Amino acid sequence: MRKARLIARLDVKGPNLIKGIHLEGLRVIGSPNEHAVRYYEQGADELIYMDCVASLYGRNNLSDIVKSAAENVFIPITVGGGVRSVEDATHLLRCGADKVAVNTAAVANPALISEISRRFGSQCMVLSVEAKLVGEKKWEAYTDNGRERTGLDVVEWIKKGVSLGAGEVLLTSVDREGTRKGFDVSLMQAVTREVSVPVIASGGMGEASDLIAVVKEGYADAVAMADILHYKRASMRDIRSVALSADIEVRRYE
């Protein structure tokens, strides 16, 4: 089995690390990079930076934050929020990002997925999907931080995105996001049984043991965590040891 990756997710608005509930009602947590360095030192396997208001203003504001993170964080960094073109992706990669996550612009123009993937390789192109439950085992894809409906079925949209060249999927449950109620395992199952690329589960981690079900039953390749880390309910170390004691293979880190 591949090692499950433990990813710290940093949602950013302007210069601040923030956290909301259902991606809304944003509260300021503090400095993104102080938190990033702490998670790196605790043994996070990757970082995800999301500019949560970028789509609103049509531009990603994270260049400076990513540049300064790349000075003292030496693990893969994914950046998303407001990536609308190959040029936007190029710019973020030059700032030190290893992958870009695209949601709103990919829905508006699915060819962007292929363009980014062809230019930088599929490993660089993360399809970000915000899923809301709309019926019995049916989820609709949303954009703009869970504000805008797309009419797209989540599973069908992800299958299409992967066929266009997405190398990884960041799957956020808007219903669970910020609620601490645990991951939406049936959403993960519905997606992981249909695609072969890695899927990152995001939204809902209330306690360390929540990752067990989403990895073992939902077949998540990676788990993105925000709230649980920001509010120090558990450290990366605690989470790693919970994973290990549940026989989930993770990177060894002393």
Next chain:
Amino acid sequence: MNKQELTVIDYGMGNLLSVKRALEHCGASVIVSSDPAQILSVPRLVLPGVGAFGDAMAELARRELSLVIKEAASRGTLIMGICLGMQMLLDESEEFGQTAGLGLIPGKVVPISTLSSDGNRQKVPHIGWNDLVLPAAKSNWDGTLLQGISPGDAFYFVHSFMASPLHQEHRLADCVYGGVKVSAVVAKDNIIGCQFHPEKSGEVGLKILRRFLTL
């Protein structure tokens, strides 16, 4: 302490900033350059790379850097290839037909099998953290680039093709993917290649870069 002078070879491909930042963090004085004079003037070179083998070799050739790198190698300059840069150290690659490499380490570059050793389909590219193991021909890493690294330490890999050195003694470390041994570090005299990204592998990755600066 004098800073170690090092040049990262710029041929228009790859995330050079991350490599540069990581090496600087380890105490190196880094110049990113495609200038032959600069490349031939330093004791250590890093050849990074992300993308396709053929494109990368063509970019090197277009800048007339293949010969410069070979010249540096023959002068004894320490050269570290990373990821695609590691694969380019070998004789040739099967990625999109046969393409000649730099030929600094005998062997070729072949695709990672989409079937694991037990016959199941497996995901390619190989992306994520994987443990280094000692190849059959090695009993320890004392005195090598990997001094201070323990078997079982994990590093960050992203690749679809893998190096297959002709001689077992050039395999310094492997990892296991789908039950198959994949060459993770190759070394021959002053030439070293890492399939994983030491600049993205946390503290153990930095340990390798620091060690490279003392070789």
